[in-house]
Structures are given as C-alpha cells and as structure tokens.
Amino acid sequence: MSILATPTRKEREFQAREELILTHARRLLLEKGFQAWNMDQLAEAVEYSKGTLYQHFTSKEDLVLAVATDALRMRADLFEKAAQFKGLSRERCRAIGFACCEFAFNHPDYFHVEMMLKSASFWEKASEARRQAHAFQAARTWRVLNNIVVQAMALGDIPGGRVTPEQATFALVSVTVGSHVMTQEPMLRVQAGITDPMSSVRLNQDLVCDGLGWKPLLHEHDYASTDKSIVKELFPSALAWLPSE
Template sequence: MSTTTRKQKEIRQREGYLLDVARKMLMEHGFSGLSMDRLAEATEYSKGTIYQHFSTKEDLVAALAVQSIEHRRELFERARKFDGRARERMFAIGVADELFGRLHPQYYKAEMVIRLANLQDRADVQRRKLLRDRDRECAGWVREIIEDAAHDGDLVLRTPWTAESLAKATFAIAVGTHLGLVNAEPLFEGGECPMDHACCMKRESVNMMLDGFGWRPLYTEWDYAATRIRVMETIFPDEWRIINGDQ
C-alpha cells in the first residue's frame, strides 16, 4: 500500500513539474510555440512519458487551465460570502480576480493564452468537463449576486437585459480588457502593461459599466476604497499581508 502511495505521489510531482515547464513555455512562446517535442527536450523526459500524462497538446493546455481556474475559483468562493450589499459583493469578486493576477501572475498570463486556444476536440473529456463546470460555477456566483441586487431594489434590469446577460457582459469586459492590453502593447509606447495597471483598468472598466446600469451604490458615489479594505481584512488577510510584503 505504501509503495502505491509513493508511486502516486511521484506521478503527481512529475505532472506538476511538466505543467510548470509547459506554462513557462506557453507564456514565452504562445500556444503555437508549445509542443510535446519541446517539452520533452526541456524536461529530459521522453515523449512517451509525457503522453502518459497528457494525450495531446490541447490536453496539456487544458490541464494548465484546470490548475488556473482552481486557484481562481477558491478566491471567488471566499469573495462571494463577503458581508455587504450586492454591489459590494460584486466588487469583492473583482478584488479576488485582482489577487489572482497579483499572486499568481504566471497562472493569470497563461490563462489569457489558454482562453484563445481551441480545446474543444482534442483535450481530455474529463478535463474539458471540469473546466466547463468550474467556469459555470464562478459565473453562477456572479449571476446570483446580480439577482440579489435586483431583488433588493439596488438594480433594475430593463429588457432585454437579464442577470445572465449582465454576468456575461461583466466577464467579457474583465477578460477582454486584459486581453486588449496585452494585444495592444505593440501599438502604444511604454512597453508591457504592468499587472497593477491592468488590474486598475479592469476595475474601472467593469465598475463604470455597472454604474451605467444604475446599480447602487454607484462606484462614483460610494467609498469603495473602504470596501476594498474591508474585503482584504475580513476575506483575504493572508493574501493582503503577502502583497504588502509582510510575509
């Protein structure tokens, strides 16, 4: 029994190492620059060994995406339980997304590449299902917060808008803002957009949109800086200490 457990641990450690190297390769060279041959060369494992873990390149990328979304999901789940009005809970979700980007930049940047890759046909069925389920779970939490706001009278959704469509728009702006900043780098001076600047732009973009829907309390009228501090102190105290360098 102990031999089996040790072997399983070795397999997990090897897979974790392969994913670490693959993520670095993905970030440096993009989806087209990632291959099983290059991964084998970089890790000194045979392609046969790598194929024991991942059936295709798309399956490898899906495994990277699973790692990423598990980290993000854990932060989102904590944020959704913040004790505040619905708009403040939505803001807490945004803080969770920022923390994910700041604490795990390698996951965050790789995820942006992953979301542009087509994983529909050649990734493992179970990994694709897990990705879909986790994405839907996070989206569901956002939709529930919007529904709570409508129920409380803080938000009036006018046809054709629904809680579902507003949740989709929120995700689209959050993801699209970051992707846009990355892809727009060659068009503007100043080089790569720092993570803190990207997070700030996403925060402003999403909250200006929500203000446009009249979701109270408005971002322009409420002290969300104080809300941010409360979120950090009550939901993410350990992460806050890391960001502030008080490890």
C-alpha cells in the same frame, strides 16, 4: 459513512509525475508561448520519455488545457473567497473584481491563453475529460458572480425588467476578460492612455455596474473605504498591484 481509499504508491507516483509535467509545461508556456516549444523539449526538461508524457496527456493541446484549468481553479477559489465579503451586493461584486485582478496579477498570460483555448482547432484536440474539467472550473467562477447578481436583483439593488441576471453577469464577465486582454497590448494601452491596467479593468467593471443601475452608484458611495476593507479582510497581497495613495 464512506471512507476515501488511500492512494496506492503507484497512484501517488503517477500524480507526482503529472504535477512535475504541468509545472514544466507552465514554465515553457510562459517563457515561449504556445507555438515555440514541443513535447520533445518538455520530455527533456522533466527527464521522462515522450511516451511517458502521452500516458498523462493525449496531446500538447490537452496538456496546455490542463495547465489553464489548474489556473482557472485558482481563480474560482479566489472568487469564492471574495463572495464571503460582508457588505452590500455591489460591494460583494467589487470584491469579485479584486479577486479577478489578484488572479491576473499573478497569472498575467492566462487570458491570452484562454482566448486561444476557445478556438475549435485547439479545443477539439484536447480530451473530453480535460474539456469537462475546464468547463467545471469556469462554471464555478460564473456561478459565484451570477449568485450575487441574482441577490442584487432580488433586493432591488439592480432595477428589474431591464436585463436578466445571466445577461448582467455576461456583461461583467465580457468587459473583465476583454479588459484584461486589451490592457496587455502595449499599443492599445498607449492609444487609450492607460498607465495602470488593473485600475482600468476595475473602472470598466464600475462603468458596467453603473450602466445596470446597480445601487449604490459609483458617485453615491464611499467605495474607497470598501476597497480598504476588502484588502484588509481578504486580499492584503493586493497592495502589490493597487496604485499607491
């Protein structure tokens, strides 16, 4: 049986310093966005030289990708927690929707940052190791939802022959990410009459599920009771963003 080596003092200090850098970078990103701060300001905030920052991260883009990957890891953790919900396949998908909104509530700027990460000019400036780490966490979120879709098709909850599991998963991911991004735009919210962004995101998810023919359809089941169970069993903190009854 293999025994994990205990990190040396130097390794522990390196990790602690990296966590400090990430914490301050996350704060600057939230306060100023990507463009309005630089590595000199970050070095001043953490009280290390800029050269020390580059011992951890190859570029500003590499650093921001690390911040986003850490958030994405939290999102994947929430998805895996939600997948443990005991219920019908669509109820389990609904629990994933809760996890996504729980994450968005606590990380409101994540999806805008994620859109920026996809640009070639940004992505290519990040190290290969950081790109792989981000891809790994993204794959975790995809896999959780895709597994539920595969099971739903095997059970006949989603009619077969219309789309593949991957196409159905892609549709749900696309409408979710797009909805989170768009509900953060004040003008679009006014034009669409959106007063509760999280409810709008979850409604869009339901519309896609109904479009896939995922049984039971929205009008065929007491999903309000399902929601109460999800909150009680998995996400009691969701009461902070759920509309009051």
